[in-house]
Amino acid sequence: MTMVLISGLGLIGSSIARIMRESQTDVEIIGADPDDDAAAFLLSRQIINKHEPFSQAAPKADVIVLAGPVSVIIAQIETLAHLSLKSNLLVTDVGSTKVEVMQAAENLRRQGIGFLGGHPMAGSHLVGAQNGTTQLFSGSKYFLVTGSQTKQQLSEFQKLMKAGNVDWTMIDAQTHDKLVSELSHVPHVIAATLVNTVADSVGNDPVGLTAAAGGFKSTTRIAASDPKMWTAIMMSNSEEISSEIADFKRELTEFQQAISSRNEEKIIATFTKAQKIRKSLDE
Amino acid sequence: MTMVLISGLGLIGSSIARIMRESQTDVEIIGADPDDDAAAFLLSRQIINKHEPFSQAAPKADVIVLAGPVSVIIAQIETLAHLSLKSNLLVTDVGSTKVEVMQAAENLRRQGIGFLGGHPMAGSHLVGAQNGTTQLFSGSKYFLVTGSQTKQQLSEFQKLMKAGNVDWTMIDAQTHDKLVSELSHVPHVIAATLVNTVADSVGNDPVGLTAAAGGFKSTTRIAASDPKMWTAIMMSNSEEISSEIADFKRELTEFQQAISSRNEEKIIATFTKAQKIRKSLDE
Numbered sequence: 001m002t003m004v005l006i007s008g009l010g011l012i013g014s015s016i017a018r019i020m021r022e023s024q025t026d027v028e029i030i031g032a033d034p035d036d037d038a039a040a041f042l043l044s045r046q047i048i049n050k051h052e053p054f055s056q057a058a059p060k061a062d063v064i065v066l067a068g069p070v071s072v073i074i075a076q077i078e079t080l081a082h083l084s085l086k087s088n089l090l091v092t093d094v095g096s097t098k099v100e101v102m103q104a105a106e107n108l109r110r111q112g113i114g115f116l117g118g119h120p121m122a123g124s125h126l127v128g129a130q131n132g133t134t135q136l137f138s139g140s141k142y143f144l145v146t147g148s149q150t151k152q153q154l155s156e157f158q159k160l161m162k163a164g165n166v167d168w169t170m171i172d173a174q175t176h177d178k179l180v181s182e183l184s185h186v187p188h189v190i191a192a193t194l195v196n197t198v199a200d201s202v203g204n205d206p207v208g209l210t211a212a213a214g215g216f217k218s219t220t221r222i223a224a225s226d227p228k229m230w231t232a233i234m235m236s237n238s239e240e241i242s243s244e245i246a247d248f249k250r251e252l253t254e255f256q257q258a259i260s261s262r263n264e265e266k267i268i269a270t271f272t273k274a275q276k277i278r279k280s281l282d283e
Numbered sequence: 284m285t286m287v288l289i290s291g292l293g294l295i296g297s298s299i300a301r302i303m304r305e306s307q308t309d310v311e312i313i314g315a316d317p318d319d320d321a322a323a324f325l326l327s328r329q330i331i332n333k334h335e336p337f338s339q340a341a342p343k344a345d346v347i348v349l350a351g352p353v354s355v356i357i358a359q360i361e362t363l364a365h366l367s368l369k370s371n372l373l374v375t376d377v378g379s380t381k382v383e384v385m386q387a388a389e390n391l392r393r394q395g396i397g398f399l400g401g402h403p404m405a406g407s408h409l410v411g412a413q414n415g416t417t418q419l420f421s422g423s424k425y426f427l428v429t430g431s432q433t434k435q436q437l438s439e440f441q442k443l444m445k446a447g448n449v450d451w452t453m454i455d456a457q458t459h460d461k462l463v464s465e466l467s468h469v470p471h472v473i474a475a476t477l478v479n480t481v482a483d484s485v486g487n488d489p490v491g492l493t494a495a496a497g498g499f500k501s502t503t504r505i506a507a508s509d510p511k512m513w514t515a516i517m518m519s520n521s522e523e524i525s526s527e528i529a530d531f532k533r534e535l536t537e538f539q540q541a542i543s544s545r546n547e548e549k550i551i552a553t554f555t556k557a558q559k560i561r562k563s564l565d566e
Contacts (some may be wrong), residue, residue, distance in 0.1 A: 192557035227554035269509035274475035
């Protein structure tokens, strides 16, 4: 019997619980979350077996999955370093930034505890335990950053996650944080900024935002994401994100100049380049 | 029998042909498009009755729908001003900018021809006659800008478009161009810029863009749109677009400063504001 503790029973944590439940029969899952409703829902569906406070459940666990916001993950790694844990324990996380998390995990390495950094590149603008599914990460990259875990712990974790059909991808923490700042963090900043800019401007127009068509809605869909989770990510990866925003602004200013000077050749070249790249992502 | 000429048989023009075909039995539709394949497809499905050159078909028409890019619409209005047309003719367009189009249409007003500016706020990243549907604009705003059309011409056009289930919205040309620059034109600029910025940066990374998850894909979906059509829009509405980009950049810089200084309160307030507004669009 493998005893798994999942801390954070939102969209990601509850999806991992569903995946582990489907992957392996001899697994007992303890859920930890201050949100009693999420835990009650997952208990009622028999997705988790128990609901216990984090510090009470941790000493019993063979595998601990930290599935809260990055700030909570880091605080929980500190908490774990002061508890008496099983000697073969594997701790892993799902945080969207990895440099800070891997630094915090050095405390566990010193105590002989296995830590494996993780980050599933999926998710949704939906939130909460009710919206989790076994297929949330299916076909998407699940980044793994090597820490103090053993080879056996890594393969056991991957076995537990088998039903998720993820695309395991090894990466170092720095490369990861730069890549996701570009592919995920900065797009969230841009989507939120676009919504706020337009809302400020059309605020008094009776037609206003009600005229928004599919294009605006898809471009800003991720602006509906959980502000708390995304604030924690901004705090944890602020340097990379700020630097990528600077790159974006530079490119935007160049495009703006082409538009305001009505440089047709430059405008069509810019749109054509983007179209070619964007289309390739759907192939 | 109402004789309709639709010039431009892409996504929008072919959808209008389908809608008019379904709305009214006594309508004959002539399609004009240099793309023989699009016309052949619509002829084979009996969505249009004939395929003829624009200048040859125009003198026979009771209603002309200009459904090409804005630059083509303006050129065709000039062409019409030199043809011998039916005295009760209504000309309308689907262009994404209205100030330039309404100015060009003054030439028709002087000749006693009815012109009604139009712009359906829908569309898709899909293109072409094959992808048109009667429901492409369903539930979305279809902007109308009053020109030289008579009351009866307006109501006849709306009758022809009945099956499209659009939300007719009267607007003046200036207000329209500002609103769509915010809701549609600038989002296209931003989506294309985001794709190009990330592609330049991750170009040499083997993981790179393949790691893009749903968030990046939805934010940049409209970057796959037709570059020619969007270049024509930029050329036609360059001042409004450039000014809205400036507003966006100002707001982005403020957000960037909050992120780089790790101002948690400001970051969460910004994301929370955007979340609230964006969620309201789906209600």
